[in-house]
Amino acid sequence: MNNAIARLITRYSHVNWALADQAMVSGANFLTAILLARYLGIEGFGVFSLTWLVVGMFGGLQQAAISNTMMSIGPKQEDTKLPSYYAAVFMQQAVFASVTSIFVLGGAIATSIVYPDWEIGPLVLPLVAATFAYQNQDFIRRYFFARGRIMAALGNDAVSYLGQLAALGWLFVAESLSPASALWAIAATSAAAALIGMLHLGPLDWGSADFSAVLKRHWRMARWLGGETLISLAAGVLFPATAGALLGPAAVGALKAAQNLMGIAQVLLFALENVVPRRAAQHYHQSGIFALIRYLVRVASFGGAVTLCVTAFFALAPEFWLRMIFGEEYASYGNLVR
Numbered sequence: 001m002n003n004a005i006a007r008l009i010t011r012y013s014h015v016n017w018a019l020a021d022q023a024m025v026s027g028a029n030f031l032t033a034i035l036l037a038r039y040l041g042i043e044g045f046g047v048f049s050l051t052w053l054v055v056g057m058f059g060g061l062q063q064a065a066i067s068n069t070m071m072s073i074g075p076k077q078e079d080t081k082l083p084s085y086y087a088a089v090f091m092q093q094a095v096f097a098s099v100t101s102i103f104v105l106g107g108a109i110a111t112s113i114v115y116p117d118w119e120i121g122p123l124v125l126p127l128v129a130a131t132f133a134y135q136n137q138d139f140i141r142r143y144f145f146a147r148g149r150i151m152a153a154l155g156n157d158a159v160s161y162l163g164q165l166a167a168l169g170w171l172f173v174a175e176s177l178s179p180a181s182a183l184w185a186i187a188a189t190s191a192a193a194a195l196i197g198m199l200h201l202g203p204l205d206w207g208s209a210d211f212s213a214v215l216k217r218h219w220r221m222a223r224w225l226g227g228e229t230l231i232s233l234a235a236g237v238l239f240p241a242t243a244g245a246l247l248g249p250a251a252v253g254a255l256k257a258a259q260n261l262m263g264i265a266q267v268l269l270f271a272l273e274n275v276v277p278r279r280a281a282q283h284y285h286q287s288g289i290f291a292l293i294r295y296l297v298r299v300a301s302f303g304g305a306v307t308l309c310v311t312a313f314f315a316l317a318p319e320f321w322l323r324m325i326f327g328e329e330y331a332s333y334g335n336l337v338r
Helices: 002-076 079-114 121-146 150-173 179-198 211-247 249-273 276-287 289-316 318-326 328-337
Strands: none
Touching: 002 079, 002 121, 002 150, 002 179, 002 211, 002 249, 002 276, 002 318, 002 328, 079 121, 079 211, 121 150, 121 179, 150 179, 211 249, 249 276, 249 289, 249 318, 249 328, 276 289, 289 318, 318 328
């Protein structure tokens, strides 16, 4: 009986800390959006949002190909194989982050040449730096979650996201905030958190890491997650990018303001992403497919109910919330919230 109570307390304390972590991350991102939206104006915020689409796109692919797969496969490994398994995954992450950053560099340079009127030259280097640093910090935080080290993930995110907010606040006070300086600030704080996290990874067996075997096993799962991610990116990236090309950066700024407002509804879901894959893998491994289904139904029902309540709340008076949070020039875009 006492053991059962202890397991129950441990399980829900993990969820609570994961929720606290995600609340901090989402809160920092939400305040960042408000700061940028108010200081840069709707057009400048649109320019920043367009560049951040690139970071988010490759971050989503990285999560599908490596992080989310690791969070499902890692907890099922035998204890003796964990150091070599995670060493191989770290090698995958290093290769992926390097290749995608080079791709972003080439694409940004080519875009600046083909479309000189866009004036994205000053954004090339900070965009590449943000892409590389963001991916690695996000991977390390998810590594800590996969290992069940919730407090380590919380501390790492505090360095990254609270540091990001502090850096942007300083730029705001110094009147030096711009899309380029915002990207540099995010890159710097993400890199600092990633470097600190690497000092607390725990034992990794680089010598016995079977990169090829782990890559093949990850591919069997990642190809499905990657396909789903590409479909999501088609809606989440191509639509704002097309709006920017046809209607200008101001349209993107309005769209991102509406998305950030509704993003509050996703705090719980993002928190569960850090817990559910690991718990689901354990349910399936220990008790089979029906235990897994029962667990996922409970999670989906709870998450769906909370999401419905939050979205309905903001959809009732979107113009009021846009005006109060982002400023008067955003108030006319209430229909985007709905």
